[in-house]
Amino acid sequence: MKLTANLMILIVTLFGAAIDGYHCKVVQFIFGDSLSDAGNNKYLSRSLANANLPWYGIDFGNGLPNGRFTNGRTVADIIGDNTGLPRPPAFLDPSLTEDIILENGVNYASGGGGILNETGGYFIQRLSLYRQIELFQGTQELIKSKIGNQEAEKFFQEARYVVALGSNDFINNYLTGVYSDSWNYNDKSFLDYLMETLEAQLKILHKLGARQLMVFGLGPMGCIPLQRVLSTDGSCQQRTNKLAISFNQAGSKLLDNLSTQLAKASFKFGDAYEVVNDVITNPQKYGFNNSDSPCCSFGRIRPALTCLPASSLCKDRSKYVFWDEYHPSDSANELIANELIKKFGFLRVDAPSPAPAFGPSSETDE
Secondary structure, three states: OHHHHHHHHHHHHHHHHHHHOOOOOOOEEEEEOOOOOOOHHHHOOOOOOOOOOOOOOOOOOOOOOOOOOOOOOOHHHHHHHHOOOOOOOEOOOOOOOHHHHHHHEEEOOOOOOOOOOOOOHHHOOOOOHHHHHHHHHHHHHHHHHHHOHHHHHHHHHHOEEEEEOOHHHHHHHHOOOOOOHHHHOOHHHHHHHHHHHHHHHHHHHHHOOOOEEEEEOOOOHHHOHHHHOOOOOOOOOHHHHHHHHHHHHHHHHHHHHHHHHOOOOEEEEEOOHHHHHHHHHOHHHHOOOEEEEEOEEEOOEOOOOOOOOOOEEOOOHHHEEEOOOOOEOHHHHHHHHHHHHHHHOOOOOOOOOOOOOOOOOOOOOO
């Protein structure tokens, strides 16, 4: 009798496990450019957009280059850390497996990549957003074969998604005068082209299961050191900044519309332009003492385009807004991430609340 009871308990336990299925973690899938790249480009052997050099990564982990285009963490790293999400590894990391994906998600971001396929062509190798989405589709097939279609669908719908591209489409495409986009479009029609393309891409991601998604807006990209050196007095490029503002306005409207059109979609647009602009304009207010030149530079040779082993570093990296000619420092990324967390009321995924980690904030002002 005792044996029969034990057997029944075992059967119920196994049956219950079959009903419950695979218990999925909540993870992130990140699509982006060099501001979010966690190491993909270091596996693109011919790419000219590469951060696998000293002194990149000097304030991250063991201090060695890890493929991030900054001295420390990216904005996506910091938001994920503060909301209890694991840091997703680079898709091209040869050690990536199905189990790692299920535990950590995946980062597809690629330095030089853009919303448009043609963006960043002179970097030779980079992953555009369309290509990143194709890789994500491949990831889905791997996970389906691992845990089955039903559990895979649940896994991907419960995940968080970040899309952070756009600056390269202006700085390394439209504004260069090198690509056909420079003369085939004007400012308005190019922005329309970008938004139409981004809308199509976000709809594909939704079809693939993305329900909680944030698109990062653009900062005052006319004020990055690389843009400042184009002026005679080192001032910001105002046309470039106006394009960033227009992108953010159109992007915010697009995400609002998609959230109402697409089933169960919680799509948010993360616009931190104003606070970043204020940091650049009033750096001392935020604890910085330099907001117009890179911490890692090649002396008076400007622009050096990238941080090189022969470059010299500023004395205190925490006091510089920009790490190199293009990218913010770890300290600036932390400030930007905290602003987005505050603005949107992000919650930890393990918080005792039914609200999503990318849930709405009680704040309504921009």
